[in-house]
Amino acid sequence: MNYDIIIIGAGPGGIFTAYELTQKNKNFKIAVFETGGALSERHCPIDGKKIKSCVGCRSCAIMNGFGGAGAFSDGKYNITTEFGGTLHEHIGKEQSLELMQYVDKINLEHGGEGTRLYTTGNSKIKTLCLQNGLHLLDASVRHLGTDINYIVLENIYNELKETVDFHFHAPVSTVEKIDGGYRVTVENGSSAGEYTAEYCVISAGRSGSKWMEKVCADLNIPTCSNRVDIGVRVELPYEVFAPLTDELYESKIVYRTEKFQDLVRTFCMNPRGAVVNENTNGIVTVNGHSYEDPARRTDNTNFALLVAKHFSEPFRDSNGYGESIARLSNMLGGGVMVQRFGDLIRGQRSNSRRIEESFVIPTLSATPGDLSLVIPKRILDGIIEMIYALDKIAPGTANDDTLLYGVEVKFYNMEVETDENLETMHRGLFVIGDCGGTTHSLSQASASGVYVARYINRNRAEE
């Protein structure tokens, strides 16, 4: 075997697998294969001036490379089992929380010290939400911010590269089971070739979901896929949400709509942040960032409002459904579309003049349009209901000038069948992080990596 352990993907799941393995045994021979580049190479060509929209790079600098999808994220580490994945269903609540706290400690030791930890415990906002039909989920949130998150990743990489072989621009095309382990093949780039190892940990994230489907089909690993979240990103003056964000930073609030009894939730809140484009497999959707550095803060707060859609048999392509809606917005808007809430309610499209006259200045250059031509009625009705509900706890949310960007889609990876150790039916082959459908957050993806690393170390010691 070339290696003891091969890790596919250098996102939080892969990074923390490698980190914990090196902590447990300095002699492990570990390789990480990553489609994208090293952290320092990751630059999206969209500058908002010369290049305004996605040019379809071979690997997306935002989603691929060391740090994974989370590298330029807001770096919000939610220490909770209430959202962000179902890791606890595999390894138990207590252990999940312990591992998330451990990840937090490592982040603090690598440049995150001094960042704030917010908590919803005993918050008056919880009561206010309940009084208005809204439910605030419990969590502690470490907010690193995009800039500190980058520093933490840089420090961890500098430490890891001493003992771990990183193969960048090395997308793994196949994973095969061989005698005593696994063989992975990289077809392109300077690392092209075949590599073998006793253990293989796949942490290919959301961007690797299509590839993951193929791997599961090749190895007969059972999967299922039935969920997608669709919605908009809301942008409003910082002051409107300040009572919530000053105390909690990120509040995950859930609302059940009266009309359809659907669940709508807030997601990824960015006080004084900026709305950004996100590219998933060539489809441009919307997301948000915020910064610790005061110089980079804006006058606005943004967050997503998402409606969860669960499908039942015979329909199996929930992500395809989400993609079609995102494609429709790309077709009409050439990318992300923006509409004032007041225009949406009056049944009129937003145009450049109405956006320019708005008191809320958009932080993303998006095409003014009509979201009701894109988002299915049931979902849009749910979002509108929730905006009015939020207006009761944060007056001003339902103002005419509140901006809605569409569409925001949260694709869920199909669920890959793994046991309580995140091990597939093939011994020694693990599927962790977002690509197995078990997690959808930085904390839980990282924790799943630590968990599997410890498990492999124990297994190795017993052999």
Ligand SMILES: Cc1cc2nc3c(=O)[nH]c(=O)nc-3n(C[C@H](O)[C@H](O)[C@H](O)COP(=O)(O)OP(=O)(O)OC[C@H]3O[C@@H](n4cnc5c(N)ncnc54)[C@H](O)[C@@H]3O)c2cc1C
């Ligand atoms: C813009 C943005 C903001 C976010 N903000 C937050 C936040 O604030 N808090 C939070 O909790 N979560 C956030 N998330 C989600 C979070 O980033 C993910 O949940 C997390 O990164 C998942 O980690 P992962 O290791 O499972 O996968 P990823 O981070 O997606 O990493 C997977 C890696 O595998 C690589 N890969 C894929 N296929 C292959 C292959 N065949 N061969 C080799 N390499 C491959 C990819 O290039 C990628 O680098 C955000 C996501 C985005 C996109």
